[in-house]
Amino acid sequence: MKTKRVRFAPSPTGWLHVGGARTALFNWLYAKKKEGKLILRIEDTDLERSSEEYTASIKEDLKWLGIKWDEYYKQSDRLEIYERYARKLVHEGKAYHCYCREDELEERRKKAIEEGRPPIYDGRCRNLTEEEKKNYRDQGREPTIRFKLPEQQPHAVVPDEIKGEIEFESLTTGDFVILKSDGTPSYNFACVLDDHLMEISFVLRAEDHLTNTAKQMFLYDALGFEKPRFGHLSMLLGPDKTKLSKRSGVTSVGEFRKDGYLPEAMVNHLALLGWSSKDEQEVFSREELIESFSLDNIVDSPQVFDRDKLDWFNGQYIKEVELERFVELASPFLEKSGFVDEASLKEIGAEGLRRALDLVRPSISKLSELVDNEDMAIFFDGVGLTGEAEEVLAWEDSEEVLRAIMEKFSETEVLQPEDVSKAVRDTKEEVDTGYKEVYKPLRAAVTGRLSGPEIKEVISILGPEKTVARINSVL
């Protein structure tokens, strides 16, 4: 069986957003599942809007997601190819030069809409005489090349493997431009040529290309190319149910990365947007996704990108990742906090930081929550007392409790969590009071607050010296 080849073909006119990322992911999953190849093709034929910066950031984001491509192309490197094929079509009488200027076209389009006619190119340059052409050229007009659609517009049929065969009663276009006046190809033309030349076997792209695919059918026929298979993914929508755009909130992959989402969470969430496994599994490793991925389970209807679910996934991964990696992921965010500096980091020590982060991670759903995180702050100095904490410290037995337990802590160099539990137990006996009456003042004194991670762990990490100092400071 021939190697399956799919592609992801973004245009570098903006950052990679979640919709594009999902398309890339599905292509990647398909390639992996079929042991095929993924081709990354940068569609930068719009010289005005494309930029190197975006190209670089798209590649970076894909790498971050773990989507690796096997081959890489840039359409701006291939301009001669498109031009050559365009000329070939002109020679064969399947395309022609059009000398209409953009403003003229725009004018006619507007008029057509006003008059209730479809805004379709009227084909007026189809049969220009040599003299007319010369006239236009003398006027300094740079022609475009338009593709000649069959006279009697046959209806296009797109054999979509996700939605089923789609029939178009009519194309909503006239002869369309395949080579722009600046010599660059238009999207549909470059796309068809490249998909063929790069031997793409399956074109899996988003649904906003459906009408493009219909147009492309004619191009394949005119060029004498065999058609690949096609599949159209439903759209990813913003919360307002319209197409994702820069306007519909933060949707660029890079932003999510900066906000402290893990790539595996992003991948997991994206994979479940428009696809589902046969069973009711939700959390998938990459390998599991590849294993269970199938075109059959792809959904037709569009889906809203839901931040809440992503947060949940991210929380799951934050709890599960190896501690070493979590520490690494966390450090840039910690560095941004007000309470961490080199000195305080040294004081808590690498092991202390590890334990503190491990203790705090169930409470966050994204790494950015680590910045100025209250649960994290308690491991560093400069924690003030909340009003509630002061109230607890004012309890009748509080002072006695604290003095008693402080004494126990003073006697050791190291405090294991179970040592703290024992000290609490003994103190409770001594003072003849309840657990709450010991735990609460202890927490209040040590952390300045009434809520937070397990206090015996906190004290264990802090160590006896600091703990005692803190208790002392409130007495």
Added chain:
RNA sequence: GGUCCCGUCGUCUAGCGGCCUAGGAUAUCGGGUUCUCAUCCCGGCGACAGGGGUUCGAAUCCCCUCGGGACUGCCA
């Protein structure tokens, strides 16, 4: 306006004629665990867009209506 796609809990989805008084996840609410918060566990609320058919039987098939979306460029 035209063409095309889509329509199950707020959101992601299971369902492909009887297993559905519609299942799961998330969100939300309540309970439990805990010194507390988070986690975790248990439970509740919550949907077949509407109307016609077809059929013994429809969320599932057909038609219409309504609703949402995309495209309609010398952008991709």
